[in-house]
Amino acid sequence: MEIVVFYRTSRISPWRVLHVPVLLLVAMLAGLGCQRARPVIAVIPRTCGTALWESEHAGAAVAARSSDLDIYWNAPMRDGDIEAQISLVEKAVARGYAGIIISPIETLPMRTPIEHVLAHGIPVVVVGTELGIPSGGNRLAYVLNDEEAGGRMAARRIGLILHGQGSIAILGIDPHLMSNITRQRSFETTLAHEFPRIRVAARRLGLSSIPQEQQAAEELIYKEGNIDAIVALSLASTHGAYYALVEFGKAKTIKLVGFDQDLLPPIRAGGIDSVVAQNTFEIGRLAMGLMDRELHGTAGTTKVVVAPVLMTRENIDSPEIRQILNVVWWPAQ
Amino acid sequence: MMRFFNKRKLAIAATSVAISLLFAVVGVQVFRSISRRGPLRGDMIALEKRNDWQAFGGTWQLVNGAMRNNSDERGAKLMNGSTYWMNYMVQADVLLLGEYGDAGLIIRASDEEEGVDAYHGYMAGVRDLDDTLILGRADYGWREYVAKAVSPRVYSQQWYHLKFLAYGCVLAVSATAPSGSTTTAAIEDPGCVPSGRFGLKSYNTGAQWRNVEVRSATSQDLNAMIGYTHPPFASPLQLPTGAYPTAYDKYFEPFHRDLLEHHTDVNAQTISSLRLLSPNTPAPVTVNGVVTLTSPVLFVQDSSGGLAIPNIQTNVPLEIGDEIEAKGDAELHDFSSILRNADVRLLWSHTPVLPVSVTASQAATGDFDAKFVEIRGRLVEKHSGPGGTFILTIDDGSQSFLAIGGSAGSVASLRLLKDRSRLRLRGICSVDPSYTRDLTAFAILLPSFSDIEVIEGPPWWSAGHIIALTIGSLIVVVAGLTIFIYIERWRMQAVLEERERLAHEIHDTLAQSFAGLGFQLEAIHNAAIKGSSILSQLNVARNMARNSHDEARRSIAGLHPEHLESMGLLPALENCAHRITDGSSSIAVKTISSGSETALPLRIADSLFRIGYEAIANAVRHAHPTNLTLSLVYQKSTLELIVADDGSGFLVSSQSAGFGIRGMSKRAASISARFTIRSVPGEGTAIHVVVPLPLSSLRAFWERIPWPFSWRKQLHERANY
Numbered sequence A: 001m002e003i004v005v006f007y008r009t010s011r012i013s014p015w016r017v018l019h020v021p022v023l024l025l026v027a028m029l030a031g032l033g034c035q036r037a038r039p040v041i042a043v044i045p046r047t048c049g050t051a052l053w054e055s056e057h058a059g060a061a062v063a064a065r066s067s068d069l070d071i072y073w074n075a076p077m078r079d080g081d082i083e084a085q086i087s088l089v090e091k092a093v094a095r096g097y098a099g100i101i102i103s104p105i106e107t108l109p110m111r112t113p114i115e116h117v118l119a120h121g122i123p124v125v126v127v128g129t130e131l132g133i134p135s136g137g138n139r140l141a142y143v144l145n146d147e148e149a150g151g152r153m154a155a156r157r158i159g160l161i162l163h164g165q166g167s168i169a170i171l172g173i174d175p176h177l178m179s180n181i182t183r184q185r186s187f188e189t190t191l192a193h194e195f196p197r198i199r200v201a202a203r204r205l206g207l208s209s210i211p212q213e214q215q216a217a218e219e220l221i222y223k224e225g226n227i228d229a230i231v232a233l234s235l236a237s238t239h240g241a242y243y244a245l246v247e248f249g250k251a252k253t254i255k256l257v258g259f260d261q262d263l264l265p266p267i268r269a270g271g272i273d274s275v276v277a278q279n280t281f282e283i284g285r286l287a288m289g290l291m292d293r294e295l296h297g298t299a300g301t302t303k304v305v306v307a308p309v310l311m312t313r314e315n316i317d318s319p320e321i322r323q324i325l326n327v328v329w330w331p332a333q
Numbered sequence B: 001m002m003r004f005f006n007k008r009k010l011a012i013a014a015t016s017v018a019i020s021l022l023f024a025v026v027g028v029q030v031f032r033s034i035s036r037r038g039p040l041r042g043d044m045i046a047l048e049k050r051n052d053w054q055a056f057g058g059t060w061q062l063v064n065g066a067m068r069n070n071s072d073e074r075g076a077k078l079m080n081g082s083t084y085w086m087n088y089m090v091q092a093d094v095l096l097l098g099e100y101g102d103a104g105l106i107i108r109a110s111d112e113e114e115g116v117d118a119y120h121g122y123m124a125g126v127r128d129l130d131d132t133l134i135l136g137r138a139d140y141g142w143r144e145y146v147a148k149a150v151s152p153r154v155y156s157q158q159w160y161h162l163k164f165l166a167y168g169c170v171l172a173v174s175a176t177a178p179s180g181s182t183t184t185a186a187i188e189d190p191g192c193v194p195s196g197r198f199g200l201k202s203y204n205t206g207a208q209w210r211n212v213e214v215r216s217a218t219s220q221d222l223n224a225m226i227g228y229t230h231p232p233f234a235s236p237l238q239l240p241t242g243a244y245p246t247a248y249d250k251y252f253e254p255f256h257r258d259l260l261e262h263h264t265d266v267n268a269q270t271i272s273s274l275r276l277l278s279p280n281t282p283a284p285v286t287v288n289g290v291v292t293l294t295s296p297v298l299f300v301q302d303s304s305g306g307l308a309i310p311n312i313q314t315n316v317p318l319e320i321g322d323e324i325e326a327k328g329d330a331e332l333h334d335f336s337s338i339l340r341n342a343d344v345r346l347l348w349s350h351t352p353v354l355p356v357s358v359t360a361s362q363a364a365t366g367d368f369d370a371k372f373v374e375i376r377g378r379l380v381e382k383h384s385g386p387g388g389t390f391i392l393t394i395d396d397g398s399q400s401f402l403a404i405g406g407s408a409g410s411v412a413s414l415r416l417l418k419d420r421s422r423l424r425l426r427g428i429c430s431v432d433p434s435y436t437r438d439l440t441a442f443a444i445l446l447p448s449f450s451d452i453e454v455i456e457g458p459p460w461w462s463a464g465h466i467i468a469l470t471i472g473s474l475i476v477v478v479a480g481l482t483i484f485i486y487i488e489r490w491r492m493q494a495v496l497e498e499r500e501r502l503a504h505e506i507h508d509t510l511a512q513s514f515a516g517l518g519f520q521l522e523a524i525h526n527a528a529i530k531g532s533s534i535l536s537q538l539n540v541a542r543n544m545a546r547n548s549h550d551e552a553r554r555s556i557a558g559l560h561p562e563h564l565e566s567m568g569l570l571p572a573l574e575n576c577a578h579r580i581t582d583g584s585s586s587i588a589v590k591t592i593s594s595g596s597e598t599a600l601p602l603r604i605a606d607s608l609f610r611i612g613y614e615a616i617a618n619a620v621r622h623a624h625p626t627n628l629t630l631s632l633v634y635q636k637s638t639l640e641l642i643v644a645d646d647g648s649g650f651l652v653s654s655q656s657a658g659f660g661i662r663g664m665s666k667r668a669a670s671i672s673a674r675f676t677i678r679s680v681p682g683e684g685t686a687i688h689v690v691v692p693l694p695l696s697s698l699r700a701f702w703e704r705i706p707w708p709f710s711w712r713k714q715l716h717e718r719a720n721y
Helices: A014-034 A051-066 A082-094 A108-119 A147-161 A178-194 A210-223 A235-247 A265-269 A280-295 A319-324 B007-036 B219-226 B248-262 B272-276 B360-364 B410-414 B463-527 B534-559 B569-581 B602-623 B659-670 B696-704 B710-720
Strands: A040-044 A070-073 A099-102 A124-127 A140-145 A166-173 A198-205 A229-232 A255-259 A274-277 A303-306 A309-312 B054-056 B060-063 B066-069 B074-080 B088-096 B102-110 B120-127 B132-139 B142-149 B159-167 B170-176 B182-188 B197-203 B207-216 B283-293 B298-301 B306-309 B323-332 B337-348 B372-384 B390-396 B399-405 B422-430 B443-445 B452-456 B588-594 B627-634 B638-645 B674-680 B684-692
Touching: A040 A051, A040 A082, A040 A280, A051 A070, A051 A280, A082 A099, A082 A108, A099 A108, A099 A280, A108 A124, A124 A280, A140 A147, A140 A280, A147 A178, A147 A229, A147 A255, A147 A274, A147 A309, A166 A178, A166 A210, A166 A235, A178 A198, A198 A210, A210 A229, A210 A235, A229 A235, A235 A255, A280 A303, A280 A319, A309 A319, B066 B074, B066 B197, B074 B102, B088 B102, B088 B120, B088 B197, B102 B132, B102 B159, B120 B159, B120 B170, B120 B197, B132 B170, B132 B182, B142 B182, B159 B219, B170 B219, B182 B219, B197 B207, B272 B323, B283 B306, B283 B337, B283 B422, B306 B323, B306 B422, B360 B372, B360 B390, B360 B399, B372 B399, B390 B422, B399 B422, B463 B534, B463 B602, B534 B569, B534 B602, B569 B588, B569 B602, B569 B627, B602 B627, B602 B638, B602 B659, B602 B684, B659 B674, B659 B684
Parallel strands: A040 A070, A040 A099, A099 A124, A124 A140, A140 A303, A166 A198, A166 A229, A229 A255, A255 A274, B306 B337, B399 B443, B588 B627
Antiparallel strands: A274 A309, B054 B074, B060 B066, B066 B207, B074 B197, B088 B159, B088 B207, B102 B120, B102 B197, B120 B132, B132 B142, B159 B170, B170 B182, B283 B298, B283 B323, B298 B306, B323 B337, B372 B390, B372 B422, B390 B399, B422 B443, B422 B452, B627 B638, B638 B684, B674 B684
16 A cells, blocks of 8 residues: 655745734724724713712613613712812813713803813703803703792792791802702792792801801801791702701701702601702703714704702602602613 | 745744734733732731822821721722732721711722722722611612611721622622621622722711731632522612611711711801910910811811811811811911810811912912912922822922822822923912921922822923934934945845846857957958958958957956955956956056055945946056056045056046046046046046045944844845855
């Protein structure tokens, strides 16, 4: 039997050596090319980790999932840290995020940063307060809490619980935030028109923290001993007023109507009469919807107003309130 | 050039690259598999090795062996470990400094940044708002899986021993109170975060950690914590914390406890009013203020000014943002006051002071002493100070000042600060000489490293960059010159090869034909009848054939300088002269070389050879000399070629320059040489070519470079062929 062995004597072809790494490289590049990253929307509230703002995350996430968008959710770690919020806006631009939804801590300092974002062609939805920059045609939209309605709601609640007469104090007036100014104006206008026998005995400016608000409320209660109710126009002043009332043992005698949900158990326990709650879940959902339409160039409405809800001991367990307090931002498992 | 990179070499190079890639991939995989094992030893984490820690928010300090965050920010983090760690356990003693918050441990974290829940990973800790042990997951958003009541409650200012374990997709946590009672919780998260770093985290309050220990975990460790029962699947809570507290008394208890502390002294003075006290005797005073710095000295501030309080007496660790009441003896100093023997009482927390933005010139006046300020400047230098502190020298045009800090994780971060960067700093402005060392008008005491922000990097035109740019440019120029030189060599080699080919062609065709023609004419001449009229015509034809043959030989000699590179220029010219004269004894060829010979670039050698050849040919052809002298004079930077004869000579003028002389002149110009002719009728002619030489040392260096490419050797071999 003869065995014939063939030896290949030709030179090694470069392609024989190169074809595996070249094919792998081509496959990797093709794979990278096929992975189309979803646009990321930065959602930047005034702070996070609170009942007021976590619901915005949940609402925005619901809309983002249906629009195939990703969310970058972050906020300053301190109340009132406007610089940290501006840094987050700049970070969102530097990272090339597709859009920004922001709830400005203050109106005036945020104007220029938002103008810069718009100049980059990045759409912005401003939540909660107007900046003074007109919307429409410039990729800017607003989703606002109906502060006029909130003011009226609080005034009518005061009129109801005081039976149309008495004296009140207003805490938490913040001239740096347009929404707060509107809130106060609407409240006092409604009160003057509908309940002329209710007198505003004292007004206090808003302060940067809950303890400072508490101190302001303590002084108020100490000096204005005969007030029948307190209207606290912000989350911090609601906290401060409640703590002061507890400290002086007057939580049952001086009625407290607050704004912006955060202290929930005292409502149920009766320490706080009611809170005008922002529907931040719906605000987040609508803001993300506007953003989606802006990204697809189909934006029509550029300003949406969401009605607040008066949260009382009677309705705190209602489905409507539970939906407002919903913090489920994660997808169903 | 591709001829030098044949397929075999390309294949070898590709194989090398592929093997390198393979090794790199295997190396990465091995590293990752090793890293994934997690911490191999159950060592205590050395908190004082602060280079290992990375801070995200907070003001971190090492106090009596415990890591302390003085800030009540939401979500301050201090991270450590590897993002590849998978199954491991972290345990530590944790103490809450304030109310309404939580503090604990992070496990399997990645992508951390400043923000409330700005990371991917798990956190477990104790919360005094609702007295619970909590466990949840952060993905830039918080999912709380467990809020289990701790019995009897969670107290601030009390140590709890936390143990947090991750094994597979099971997370288990336990909290042991000082009384010894342990609360344990566990969940299974099916789509769990598989690996990540560990860390310390607090929310809405300051906190302390001590005895931090991390080690790899096994299923036995997990069973030891939760037994053999399967933990429930993770199910996040749907509503915010505190929406539905199970026990109202528990929920409100921290509020009420805190409220009792808020009674203040109605006789408290403003800080600025302390300036009006007697400068001679310390006066007992009470002030209220917010803590702006806790270390190295306590600083407080109210709306009127700032105050330093050294050596405080308090039972409560103070945090930045705490509102305090301080009673002590006010001492007046040059620009500010300090409070001695102070008794400090915490009023409430969470009242951070915002900084006042000032320029360095404003700060230098002393008006902002002891106040929390924000200031900008350019970093001049940085260096370490005593006790893990760091000192930055900052310049802002007219004023220089020092910035002093020393928080956890700052030493590692300090390296990231580049000199001449423009910084924004937040800290306490102090004119105290113990900080300024009387070198600057004021110093800034930084609460944490995060109070330094880089606004603008250093200018690009730094010395280092300029040097790098210069070196890079030189490399590019040298590389360009090298390429140019080699291209020139290749071009010259191609010319030589073409000439050689032509010489062979002339030799094999024209020269042979002229020789054959001469032989034939010679034969005809020999056979012709003497006296015939044809003989004279034959003689003319024979001479023409001989001349043509001679011309062909000269052309071959000129085109084929076989020994130019191997023998050198002068021998090649001499050889050429002998061939042109055909060995005639009537012309004596003499060569002279003076000076130290150096190797000539091929381009120069070839040009000189061509000029010399033309001069020799002209002399032989037209001047009928008896002596022909070829000289090469080597000088330091020039080489002179002289071809002189004692022939008939001619009158040198522009009209006398024929094709040959113009050719020589052009060749000389191509190598930047000076070309001159000196000739006197009846006395001979001499041509001088003076050519500048390249720098000999540079050339010698160039020649010594161990070129890795064999093609260069081939090139030389071919050139010498």
